[in-house]
Amino acid sequence: xxxxxxxxxxxxxxxxxxxxxxxxxxxxxxxxxxxxxxxxxxxxxxxxxxxxxxxxxxxxxxxxxxxxxxxxxxxxxxxxxxxxxxxxxxxxxxxxxxxxxxxxxxxxxxxxxxxxxxxxxxxxxxxxxxxxxxxxxxxxxxxxxxxxxxxxxxxxxxxxxxxxxxxxxxxxxxxxxxxxxxxxxxxxxxxxxxxxxxxxxxxxxxxxxxxxxxxxxxxxxxxxxxxxxxxxxxxxxxxxxxxxxxxxxxxxxxxxxxxxxxxxxxxxxxxxxxxxxxxxxxxxxxxxxxxxxxxxxxxxxxxxxxxxxxxxxxxxxxxxxxxxxxxxxxxxxxxxxxxxxxxxxxxxxxxxxxxxxxxxxxxxxxxxxxxxxxxxxxxxxxxxxxxxxxxxxxxxxxxxxxxxxxxxxxx
Amino acid sequence: xxxxxxxxxxxxxxxxxxxxxxxxxxxxxxxxxxxxxxxxxxxxxxxxxxxxxxxxxxxxxxxxxxxxxxxxxxxxxxxxxxxxxxxxxxxxxxxxxxxxxxxxxxxxxxxxxxxxxxxxxxxxxxxxxxxxxxxxxxxxxxxxxxxxxxxxxxxxxxxxxxxxxxxxxxxxxxxxxxxxxxxxxxxxxxxxxxxxxxxxxxxxxxxxxxxxxxxxxxxxxxxxxxxxxxxxxxxxxxxxxxxxxxxxxxxxxxxxxxxxxxxxxxxxxxxxxxxxxxxxxxxxxxxxxxxxxxxxxxxxxxxxxxxxxxxxxxxxxxxxxxxxxxxxxxxxxxxxxxxxxxxxxxxxxxxxxxxxxxxxxxxxxxxxxxxxxxxxxxxxxxxxxxxxxxxxxxxxxxxxxxxxxxxxxxxxxxxxxxxxxxxxxxxxxxxxxxxxxxxxxxxxxxxxxxxxxxxxxxxxxxxxxxxxxxxxxxxxxxxxxxxxxxxxxxxxxxxxxxxxxxxxxxxxxxx
Numbered sequence: 001x002x003x004x005x006x007x008x009x010x011x012x013x014x015x016x017x018x019x020x021x022x023x024x025x026x027x028x029x030x031x032x033x034x035x036x037x038x039x040x041x042x043x044x045x046x047x048x049x050x051x052x053x054x055x056x057x058x059x060x061x062x063x064x065x066x067x068x069x070x071x072x073x074x075x076x077x078x079x080x081x082x083x084x085x086x087x088x089x090x091x092x093x094x095x096x097x098x099x100x101x102x103x104x105x106x107x108x109x110x111x112x113x114x115x116x117x118x119x120x121x122x123x124x125x126x127x128x129x130x131x132x133x134x135x136x137x138x139x140x141x142x143x144x145x146x147x148x149x150x151x152x153x154x155x156x157x158x159x160x161x162x163x164x165x166x167x168x169x170x171x172x173x174x175x176x177x178x179x180x181x182x183x184x185x186x187x188x189x190x191x192x193x194x195x196x197x198x199x200x201x202x203x204x205x206x207x208x209x210x211x212x213x214x215x216x217x218x219x220x221x222x223x224x225x226x227x228x229x230x231x232x233x234x235x236x237x238x239x240x241x242x243x244x245x246x247x248x249x250x251x252x253x254x255x256x257x258x259x260x261x262x263x264x265x266x267x268x269x270x271x272x273x274x275x276x277x278x279x280x281x282x283x284x285x286x287x288x289x290x291x292x293x294x295x296x297x298x299x300x301x302x303x304x305x306x307x308x309x310x311x312x313x314x315x316x317x318x319x320x321x322x323x324x325x326x327x328x329x330x331x332x333x334x335x336x337x338x339x340x341x342x343x344x345x346x347x348x349x350x351x352x353x354x355x356x357x358x359x360x361x362x363x364x365x366x367x368x369x370x371x372x373x374x375x376x377x378x379x380x381x382x383x384x385x386x387x388x389x390x391x392x393x394x395x396x397x398x399x400x401x402x403x404x405x406x407x408x409x410x411x
Numbered sequence: 412x413x414x415x416x417x418x419x420x421x422x423x424x425x426x427x428x429x430x431x432x433x434x435x436x437x438x439x440x441x442x443x444x445x446x447x448x449x450x451x452x453x454x455x456x457x458x459x460x461x462x463x464x465x466x467x468x469x470x471x472x473x474x475x476x477x478x479x480x481x482x483x484x485x486x487x488x489x490x491x492x493x494x495x496x497x498x499x500x501x502x503x504x505x506x507x508x509x510x511x512x513x514x515x516x517x518x519x520x521x522x523x524x525x526x527x528x529x530x531x532x533x534x535x536x537x538x539x540x541x542x543x544x545x546x547x548x549x550x551x552x553x554x555x556x557x558x559x560x561x562x563x564x565x566x567x568x569x570x571x572x573x574x575x576x577x578x579x580x581x582x583x584x585x586x587x588x589x590x591x592x593x594x595x596x597x598x599x600x601x602x603x604x605x606x607x608x609x610x611x612x613x614x615x616x617x618x619x620x621x622x623x624x625x626x627x628x629x630x631x632x633x634x635x636x637x638x639x640x641x642x643x644x645x646x647x648x649x650x651x652x653x654x655x656x657x658x659x660x661x662x663x664x665x666x667x668x669x670x671x672x673x674x675x676x677x678x679x680x681x682x683x684x685x686x687x688x689x690x691x692x693x694x695x696x697x698x699x700x701x702x703x704x705x706x707x708x709x710x711x712x713x714x715x716x717x718x719x720x721x722x723x724x725x726x727x728x729x730x731x732x733x734x735x736x737x738x739x740x741x742x743x744x745x746x747x748x749x750x751x752x753x754x755x756x757x758x759x760x761x762x763x764x765x766x767x768x769x770x771x772x773x774x775x776x777x778x779x780x781x782x783x784x785x786x787x788x789x790x791x792x793x794x795x796x797x798x799x800x801x802x803x804x805x806x807x808x809x810x811x812x813x814x815x816x817x818x819x820x821x822x823x824x825x826x827x828x829x830x831x832x833x834x835x836x837x838x839x840x841x842x843x844x845x846x847x848x849x850x851x852x853x854x855x856x857x858x859x860x861x862x863x864x865x866x867x868x869x870x871x872x873x874x875x876x877x878x879x880x881x882x883x884x885x886x887x888x889x890x891x892x893x894x895x896x897x898x899x900x901x902x903x904x905x906x907x908x909x910x911x912x913x914x915x916x917x918x919x920x921x922x
Binding site: 225284287294 | 750753768769770771772774778782783785789792794796797800804816818836840
């Protein structure tokens with residue numbers, strides 16, 4: 001009896017060890033984010049997680065996250081897009097010229113901007129997909145062209161300010177749909193002036209959703225006899241993620257509530273996570289990046305897929321461009337300068353592979369947040385931009401080395 | 412002339428080389444005398460290349476059993492550069508030239524005519540001209556290798572060997588990709604080198620060429636030496652060589668099948684294909700063939716005869732350009748102009764190279780099986796993963812894929828199991844006609860037998876199977892009819908009753 005128990009426990013331990021080894025990357029990323037947040041929370045005397053700073057953190061990184069969604073798909077399919085920073089700047093400039101100088105309505109401008117983003121993506125994707133010109137070169141050219149175009153469009157000047165409704169894209173907050181008295185009643189409990197109930201509820205709903213989908217996947221795994229995550233890991237991970245979501249939303253609720261950008265970001269993240277993981281087109285993208293020749297011989301129209309990944313990237317860069325311009329309330333010739341590197345770094349920190357076929361939307365978003373927290377935390381501490389750049393560079397290198405090392409050990 | 416000296420330059424004694432699970436060489440003996448041309452013949456997979464890799468140090472001393480005596484002393488080569496220093500130079504079938512460098516740069520690559528790292532171009536060009544004269548190649552030393560035809564590239568390779576002061580030159584299928592006149596020129600050069608005292612080993616399938624130049628012929632089959640024939644003692648006939656190459660009992664290695672061919676299912680007429688980059692090279696010449704329902708049809712031929720190119724050009728025009736010809740399925744013209752159309756028309760093509768063309772190695776078994784038919788496991792573009800798992804579990808059981816679960820990555824599977832995953836992927840598309848390109852290459856005997864069983868089941872279901880294979884016994888054991896292909900054209904057709912290895916081989920070698 002005792003012997004049998006020991007063996008059982010041993011098997012369990014080995015399984016946990018094996019599971020941890022094969023999922024080291026995911027846990028490592030989450031763990032790194034937590035460590036970094038705790039570190040900055042301590043050294044900045046709690047400034048990092050102040051409601052106003054959390055709001056800032058989200059706004060500052062929104063456009064990077066939006067572009068990281070598209071970049072992940074481009075990188076998974078085996079390409080890269082260096083032009084997104086320039087395209088983002090160009091679209092901001094286009095929006096400013098249309099609204100401020102030409103007096104076009106805000107909503108029409110937004111539609112035109114998204115469409116132009118798509119056309120830009122198509123123009124670059126065409127050469128990559130159908131002429132097999134390396135994406136590095138095509139988009140390097142695009143980076144220069146659109147940088148020049150924004151300068152030309154703005155004639156070297158800043159153009160602004162934007163009308164109120166355009167600013168709302170980045171600086172607006174979702175109004176509380178719950179009656180005011182609930183918030184007022186909760187305020188004294190949280191020791192705040194007022195509480196945005198919608199934000200609080202959203203936090204609980206999001207946490208609930210994470211746990212629910214986790215449980216569903218677990219049930220499925222069990223039904224098919226897959227060795228899933230050990231129970232202790234599952235519980236710990238869900239408690240941490242759920243609590244973090246509720247905590248952040250609670251903080252936001254005591255400030256100005258849910259920023260519009262957070263909703264845009266959240267919805268886009270969910271949509272793209274769904275597309276990449278649950279749809280045929282997503283599956284084909286991974287196959288294309290994993291082995292383009294095999295994908296083609298399996299009847300996948302690889303050229304069209306590559307083309308579409310760039311069109312999608314263009315549209316997302318346009319959306320990011322509008323968010324960026326609205327946030328600064330002016331379009332500047334230098335907007336988006338070198339931002340493509342932050343976006344690409346976020347995707348690689350998030351676990352994507354340079355050679356394609358590997359990477360997850362959630363990873364890219366967490367990667368972007370990790371970079372964002374580093375930026376924000378170091379700025380609060382008053383660390384100079386010189387050290388910030390060096391540290392970010394080393395973090396990127398460390399993340400990729402970790403990946404390669406890990407892969408070598410598994411293989 | 413030293414050509415007739417009877418001393419042995421090379422003696423390989425009782426060489427045994429094992430790979431995990433396979434004995435590639437079993438007590439092979441090879442004696443090459445100073446100044447002779449020695450031909451090494453045998454079927455694909457007989458062990459010729461492995462033997463040459465042992466000799467040249469690709470498999471270093473200690474990784475094999477037996478002894479190599481070279482130039483009168485025991486030799487233990489650690490790597491290729493070690494054997495090259497002793498004058499053993501191997502020229503592979505796939506040429507190892509850098510296309511975008513000049514002839515001169517290629518000749519002295521890694522052996523540059525330089526002082527302290529600075530290349531002496533004058534010396535380089537002077538020596539290049541000397542070497543090119545020796546091999547009879549009239550090209551300027553600055554010509555890019557890319558601009559040379561295969562025949563001339565072959566000569567550059569030989570010039571490169573000469574630049575290293577070669578004593579034993581090994582040529583692996585030197586004329587496989589050459590035209591008739593280029594082949595003749597190359598053979599003449601080898602004879603001339605012999606006159607200058609260079610000893611050569613030629614690996615070749617073309618027995619007429621072997622007979623023409625070789626002083627001695629060693630036949631290898633299944634990793635053992637079968638015979639060594641000396642042209643100076645007896646006259647060597649092609650029949651004799653072929654008999655030694657193939658003579659084995661092939662009964663009971665293939666599962667029994669009731670042969671019952673139905674109506675014509677798949678018909679190809681006047682199929683012509685040109686090379687994708689060398690526009691003037693015609694790769695497939697006027698090929699006509701048909702497959703009946705329930706029939707297994709073989710395509711025999713040597714590597715490079717155009718079998719894979721034929722299959723890929725048919726399957727969604729995945730190879731070549733200026734493709735012309737007609738394809739009909741059940742008598743109705745079929746549109747195979749893209750891979751998805753070919754799949755929709757009922758075609759499936761199991762690639763020769765499963766790792767680089769057949770599988771996404773990083774992905775799971777399940778994701779590989781459903782890849783070519785995602786529509787079946789999705790609704791409105793959204794995947795139904797439960798359905799996917801059910802489907803792949805079904806194939807796992809039906810094909811006997813040995814794996815703990817279908818969520819295992821295919822990179823962790825053995826070759827035989829990987830091949831079963833590829834087959835599952837294509838069976839899931841519900842094909843009528845399957846083209847199997849080297850379906851049993853690199854997999855063990857047990858898995859081979861299982862795959863033969865699967866092929867028989869498919870034919871019993873009335874599907875048409877085209878089987879491309881370099882292993883002739885496999886074609887003879889499995890096929891109802893065999894087409895023989897050589898240099899892009901079909902040169903013969905034999906029924907199962909008529910076919911024998913000798914007949915196929917003689918059709919190939921005599922054209």
